[in-house]
Amino acid sequence: MLFLRSRVEYTKEQLFKIEQLRQLVQKSSELDVGTDDTFLTKFLHYTHWDSVKAYQAIHAYYDFKHKHPTWMAQHPIEYYRKLFYATHCRFVMPRTDKNGRVLVIFKTVDAFQQFPDYLQGLIEMDDLIFESLLMLPRVQQNGITVICDLQGTTRNFLRQFSPQFMKVVNDKNGVLPFTQRIVHIIQRGFLMHVTSSLFLPFMNKEFKERIFTHDGKHLSKLREMVGYESLPAEYGGPADNVLDTNLIFNHLSQSADYLEKLQHYKKRIV
Incomplete structure (x- = not known):
């Protein structure tokens, strides 16, 4: 399981x-x-x-x-239900990748009109996902693989990505306790290349070495690295391997008490 x-x-x-x-x-x-x-x-x-x-x-x-307290989840799990199901942009796959890492899919979906504080919502959703996965022994041991599908990037996203924002992204990457994170970026078109070029300069050297880009049309390298059986159908995996928001949200709900307890952990400044 x-x-x-x-x-x-x-x-x-x-x-x-x-x-x-x-x-x-x-x-x-x-x-x-x-x-x-x-x-x-x-x-x-x-x-x-x-x-x-x-x-x-x-x-x-x-x-x-x-x-940076706003870069952590701050609400009960149920608070995020509408955002998860309205956007369908965060997923975990039922099979690990070929190296035993849990496979996570992040998609850019523009919902700024529907959710005025959408970017903050995404930050908190991602924090919940990472914390919930770090509860699992297999993740603690093997880490995770993340596929970032940037093909839904719009100018609404680009307006958010200031140098200060990107610096904080990098700072949080530096403290997340994953033994390993492999990141695959899927991009196509000018806006997507702009997005990844905004991210990469702020990533530390060690993290950059674990980031791989794909053009969105030719995904044979992605299949080779992740494993055919693990990939969603839309990225060349088995036809029945569909993206399902229920899988990640049910996991969060089942872990709700512990995840909400984590939100209260803090550093006392003495």
Whole structure:
């Protein structure tokens, strides 16, 4: 099952690292966060089970949240239902990619007229998706693959992408505790090339090396890298592999209590 969250069997050394990190967090006068295994292990996987680096990564994440609180989800899951189902722009696929990474699809869909604060809504939706996936052992271990389909980009999107906005995007990318993120950008036409050219200069070198672009017409490279069986039908995958908003929203709803608890975690500035 894609969203399996059964109990993970850790080695003695890993259990020691979890407890070591737990004690570091509990003793901190600055961190107001949880200490459950799911929360701690996402940072431990991210830092290759170095408890000190994991502790530093937690601080970095909540430093970012303190500085940019609107870049995190701020409402109960049900608040986002209308946005998910009106736009159909965020998906997770039922099969992992060929390397065992959960496959996420982000599409640009212009809904600025319907939702005046649309960009903020997208930021919060993405935060929910990332946090919900980081609850999963397979994601903590293997990371994710993201397909960003920019073919629906309009000038309404381009107006939002100021240098400051792009800098914050890059800053958040730098603190998200994924062991690995592979990004495939699908673009076609002038506006789409402009969009990716706005993003890329702000990405750090390590992240850039994991970004691959495709022109939207020739997707053989995408199929080769992701795996035919995993891809949605519209990108050359099996005909029955359709994009379904229910899959991601049901996952969010089932995890609602935990995700809403995460929204209250913060850094105390002392």
